[in-house]
Amino acid sequence: MNTNKLLSTAVALGLGLTSFGQLIDEQDVTITMDLQPVLQLDMTTPNQIEFVFDEINEYYAGITQYGATILKVSSTVSWDLYAVGRSTGTNGPEFWDQQISYGTSANPNAIGDLPLSLLELRQNQPNNGALAAGGAFPDYSQAFAASTAASGGNSLYVNGGTNTPPTTNDKYIGGHAGTSGTPGQDFLPGGSYLTSAGTASDYYYSIDYRILPSLPAIFPMAHDADGVTPEDLVTVNGPGTYAEPGVYTMYVQYILLEDQ
Amino acid sequence: MKRFLTSAFALLAFTFGSSAQIHCGTVELVPNTTTNALATFNNFSYYEAGYTINSVARVRVRVTDQAIPDPLCSWSLIMSVENNPIAGTPANEWEELATYGSGSAANPTIDMLQIRVRNACATSPINGVFQNFTNHGDVIDIISPLLPVTPAGSCVTNVNGPGDYISNYDEYNFDIDVRINPGFAVNPGIFQLNIKFRLEENP
Numbered sequence: 399m400n401t402n403k404l405l406s407t408a409v410a411l412g413l414g415l416t417s418f419g420q421l422i423d424e425q426d427v428t429i430t431m432d433l434q435p436v437l438q439l440d441m442t443t444p445n446q447i448e449f450v451f452d453e454i455n456e457y458y459a460g461i462t463q464y465g466a467t468i469l470k471v472s473s474t475v476s477w478d479l480y481a482v483g484r485s486t487g488t489n490g491p492e493f494w495d496q497q498i499s500y501g502t503s504a505n506p507n508a509i510g511d512l513p514l515s516l517l518e519l520r521q522n523q524p525n526n527g528a529l530a531a532g533g534a535f536p537d538y539s540q541a542f543a544a545s546t547a548a549s550g551g552n553s554l555y556v557n558g559g560t561n562t563p564p565t566t567n568d569k570y571i572g573g574h575a576g577t578s579g580t581p582g583q584d585f586l587p588g589g590s591y592l593t594s595a596g597t598a599s600d601y602y603y604s605i606d607y608r609i610l611p612s613l614p615a616i617f618p619m620a621h622d623a624d625g626v627t628p629e630d631l632v633t634v635n636g637p638g639t640y641a642e643p644g645v646y647t648m649y650v651q652y653i654l655l656e657d658q
Numbered sequence: 659m660k661r662f663l664t665s666a667f668a669l670l671a672f673t674f675g676s677s678a679q680i681h682c683g684t685v686e687l688v689p690n691t692t693t694n695a696l697a698t699f700n701n702f703s704y705y706e707a708g709y710t711i712n713s714v715a716r717v718r719v720r721v722t723d724q725a726i727p728d729p730l731c732s733w734s735l736i737m738s739v740e741n742n743p744i745a746g747t748p749a750n751e752w753e754e755l756a757t758y759g760s761g762s763a764a765n766p767t768i769d770m771l772q773i774r775v776r777n778a779c780a781t782s783p784i785n786g787v788f789q790n791f792t793n794h795g796d797v798i799d800i801i802s803p804l805l806p807v808t809p810a811g812s813c814v815t816n817v818n819g820p821g822d823y824i825s826n827y828d829e830y831n832f833d834i835d836v837r838i839n840p841g842f843a844v845n846p847g848i849f850q851l852n853i854k855f856r857l858e859e860n861p
Contacts, residue, residue, distance in 0.1 A: 420859045421685035426692040427715045427853045434700045435846035474705045588842025656759045
């Protein structure tokens with residue numbers, strides 16, 4: 399009996415002791431991070447870039463506007479940058495808007511529908527995010543071709559008057575079509591011109607413009623988006639055609655977007 | 659019978675040895691309600707320099723003696739990180755609540771969060787230095803467990819005796835700062851982590 403009591407007491411004491419715990423208190427701090435994508439394209443450029451052809455040599459050699467546009471990129475996500483030629487569509491979605499024609503020419507060979515792709519661009523350094531490009535020209539970094547050798551290497555990308563991104567066969571300024579996720583293939587990584595190495599960085603581009611009418615004014619450098627198919631006036635409209643004198647306008651849209 | 663009694667006392671001794679004993683009267687964090695902080699990255703500067711929230715929380719300690727003071731009353735304070743792994747969050751990433759855009763990059767990792775603890779007496783050995791977690795459940799000691807008792811009022815490292823933030827604010831209050839550096843290679847979206855502070859008396 400005494401033994402049983404002693405045993406019970408011991409077990410009870412043991413249970414009592416095991417029920418002890420340390421005094422504890424807790425506090426929580428919940429941190430929510432809202433990462434909003436930031437894509438900034440800072441552009442320095444005149445409101446209007448004018449090309450006035452009033453000398454014969456300007457028709458032959460073209461007019462070049464060096465460094466007319468400076469593009470500076472800051473992006474928090476992987477990005478692509480491209481240029482696309484657009485107009486208001488007065489003469490059609492892929493043509494310059496003819497504001498006025500000079501004279502009263504009724505000559506059927508005088509063509510007022512000038513392709514947007516006659517404008518040439520040249521970026522100051524190659525596109526370092528375009529290894530996946532499949533076309534003849536991944537970017538606008540090649541030198542302007544001589545006036546005697548027609549080339550689509552610098553002709554502006556145009557897509558039916560829309561701002562739809564170029565395909566893998568077309569030109570980008572930075573990055574390219576596709577989402578491989580592999581650096582250098584089809585995008586440029588997030589970053590900023592502010593923290594990169596000045597004019598040599600992937601976040602800073604100087605853009606030159608050229609228009610070369612030639613004589614007769616058929617714009618031999620105009621090419622389709624692939625840079626291979628000619629769009630000069632003779633190829634499109636037939637032998638003997640030429641640009642109707644007048645005032646024409648269009649605009650270049652620069653688009654910075656997340657890698658796509 | 660004698661052997662039975664011996665076994666019973668052995669069990670008692672074992673139980674006694676493996677149990678912790680309460681040395682303190684109360685152990686509290688004041689207040690102990692959850693703090694919510696939102697870091698909105700909506701301009702490039704935050705991405706470049708990081709987003710810092712100073713004193714996102716103040717962890718205030720109050721530890722009292724029992725009616726008959728026990729000289730072994732002391733405490734520890736630790737913090738751990740949680741990312742809701744039950745929702746499928748990888749161990750080293752923030753919990754994803756929503757994503758923006760194509761979401762083709764990686765989600766932010768836990769080590770992009772830096773956390774700093776400080777008070778005027780620098781009682782924590784990590785006082786004033788930003789620390790990183792790596793994975794869910796990682797623990798960082800503010801005042802480590804099982805240290806010898808250092809009484810309140812000494813204003814030195816590892817003060818862990820009874821006391822409170824009212825009488826010894828510089829030792830018993832901990833300002834918590836956070837800094838987030840996501841960089842430029844992560845998915846945009848909304849992500850979340852929870853930092854748990856745990857005050858416990860030493861056994």
